Amino acid sequence: MSAGHGRAAGRRLIKGARPLGGPPADILIDGQVIADVRASGSGGRGSEPDSDVLVIDADGLIALPGLVDLHTHLREPGREDAETVESGTAAAALGGFTAIHAMANTEPVADTAGVVEQVWRLGGQAGNCDVRPVGAVTTGLGGSQLAELGAMADSAAQVRVFSDDGRCVADATLMRRALEYVKAFDGVIAQHAQEPRLTAGAQLNEGEMSARLGLAGWPAVAEEAIIARDCLLAAHVGSAVHVCHVSTAGSVEIIRWAKSKGWRVTAEVTPHHLLLTDDLAVGYDPVYKVNPPLRTAEDVAALRAGLADGTIDCVATDHAPHPAESKETEWSEASFGMTGLETALRVVHEAMVNTGLLDWAAVADRMSARPATIGRIGARAAGPGELRHGCPIAAGSPANLVLYDPEPIAAVDPAVHASRSRNSPFAGMKLPGQVVATFLRGTPTVLDGKLTT
Numbered sequence: 095m096s097a098g099h100g101r102a103a104g105r106r107l108i109k110g111a112r113p114l115g116g117p118p119a120d121i122l123i124d125g126q127v128i129a130d131v132r133a134s135g136s137g138g139r140g141s142e143p144d145s146d147v148l149v150i151d152a153d154g155l156i157a158l159p160g161l162v163d164l165h166t167h168l169r170e171p172g173r174e175d176a177e178t179v180e181s182g183t184a185a186a187a188l189g190g191f192t193a194i195h196a197m198a199n200t201e202p203v204a205d206t207a208g209v210v211e212q213v214w215r216l217g218g219q220a221g222n223c224d225v226r227p228v229g230a231v232t233t234g235l236g237g238s239q240l241a242e243l244g245a246m247a248d249s250a251a252q253v254r255v256f257s258d259d260g261r262c263v264a265d266a267t268l269m270r271r272a273l274e275y276v277k278a279f280d281g282v283i284a285q286h287a288q289e290p291r292l293t294a295g296a297q298l299n300e301g302e303m304s305a306r307l308g309l310a311g312w313p314a315v316a317e318e319a320i321i322a323r324d325c326l327l328a329a330h331v332g333s334a335v336h337v338c339h340v341s342t343a344g345s346v347e348i349i350r351w352a353k354s355k356g357w358r359v360t361a362e363v364t365p366h367h368l369l370l371t372d373d374l375a376v377g378y379d380p381v382y383k384v385n386p387p388l389r390t391a392e393d394v395a396a397l398r399a400g401l402a403d404g405t406i407d408c409v410a411t412d413h414a415p416h417p418a419e420s421k422e423t424e425w426s427e428a429s430f431g432m433t434g435l436e437t438a439l440r441v442v443h444e445a446m447v448n449t450g451l452l453d454w455a456a457v458a459d460r461m462s463a464r465p466a467t468i469g470r471i472g473a474r475a476a477g478p479g480e481l482r483h484g485c486p487i488a489a490g491s492p493a494n495l496v497l498y499d500p501e502p503i504a505a506v507d508p509a510v511h512a513s514r515s516r517n518s519p520f521a522g523m524k525l526p527g528q529v530v531a532t533f534l535r536g537t538p539t540v541l542d543g544k545l546t547t
């Protein structure tokens with residue numbers, strides 16, 4: 095691949111890429127938008143570019159719309175030893191993302207207009223991808239008092255997704271009030287479904303492995319009970335609930351039932367829950383400690399089927415960086431969480447494409463179009479068109495694109511990741527694919543697999 099480096103918008107011709115894995119095409123970018131998409135070799139402007147057009151040879155690469163993550167922990171403000179907006183968005187760009195939603199469990203918590211505007215501004219300064227702050231549902235994630243949802247929605251950050259992620263909004267009355275409140279501005283409550291009393295002290299999926307290892311069990315019902323309750327609440331008040339990181343077969347069944355009623359319920363699954371099981375905990379390595387926990391092979395199969403049939407709308411990373419001292423300790427002391435931005439597309443390739451469950455068009459739907467719609471930044475979102483994500487690869491769309499080479503197979507090496515943290519459960523695992531380039535509104539953030547500067 096050859097191209098002019100550096101972050102300047104201009105005219106670029108991506109030659110021979112395969113949009114959504116289909117036939118090769120030439121994609122002309124002019125400034126911030128896609129100006130033209132035509133079959134390769136069809137003549138005209140596509141084959142004889144003007145001298146001011148930078149040509150990018152993308153022969154054999156798959157072109158997807160820039161990926162959108164609904165669930166990223168950037169850790170800034172407060173835990174810059176684990177991640178910063180700068181490092182986390184660099185990791186996102188290297189993973190093919192052009193927009194991410196930054197969770198609210200920072201220090202201080204993102205529960206005011208001031209904090210969400212700070213995160214939003216830092217995202218703009220870094221310039222690696224769009225950062226959409228998620229606002230806390232309750233003040234300080236305390237679970238007892240609604241945060242300033244309206245002020246966050248009206249702020250420069252224009253928050254539309256609210257979540258106490260890391261904690262569950264356990265109080266049914268508060269959850270109802272939050273769902274009612276966000277209806278006024280078409281917001282959505284993203285719930286971390288974890289019944290707190292059923293999971294007090296829980297360490298690993300409740301089952302054979304937790305019994306064998308002597309770790310306190312985390313029952314599936316603790317997730318499923320909250321999801322069922324919140325689907326009913328959302329239906330009762332006519333509002334929108336989004337279920338974070340679905341991890342059990344029963345949860346998929348409940349969401350399928352709620353959707354069959356026409357209720358406004360959406361859901362996400364993480365890459366790690368699509369590929370890994372609780373068997374990996376056998377050596378007590380805390381790199382496999384995560385919330386919700388890794389489950390069984392039956393759960394993994396149900397999650398894959400749910401993502402394939404659309405019951406689960408999208409993949410979201412739950413990228414949760416932690417410094418080494420928080421993970422390289424004994425299991426019960428270690429923090430919950432795994433990094434995921436830089437491996438997400440490769441894991442989905444392995445778990446969903448190589449198994450024949452999704453084609454690349456469906457991957458684009460589950461990792462770009464649908465999460466963008468749920469995050470209120472999709473093709474039909476309110477507000478300026480140039481800030482939309484998940485749009486088709488077609489003339490007139492913002493030029494948010496990822497070029498992906500499906501051919502290489504290589505072991506994951508967290509040491510080379512842009513994230514400040516190294517807690518990848520995929521370390522050493524051979525996975526297919528490589529993100530070669532990412533374009534944010536026509537500007538390359540990644541070229542030749544490396545961050546541009």
Ligand SMILES: [Zn+2]
Nearest residue numbers: 259260286338
């Ligand atoms: Zn969570």
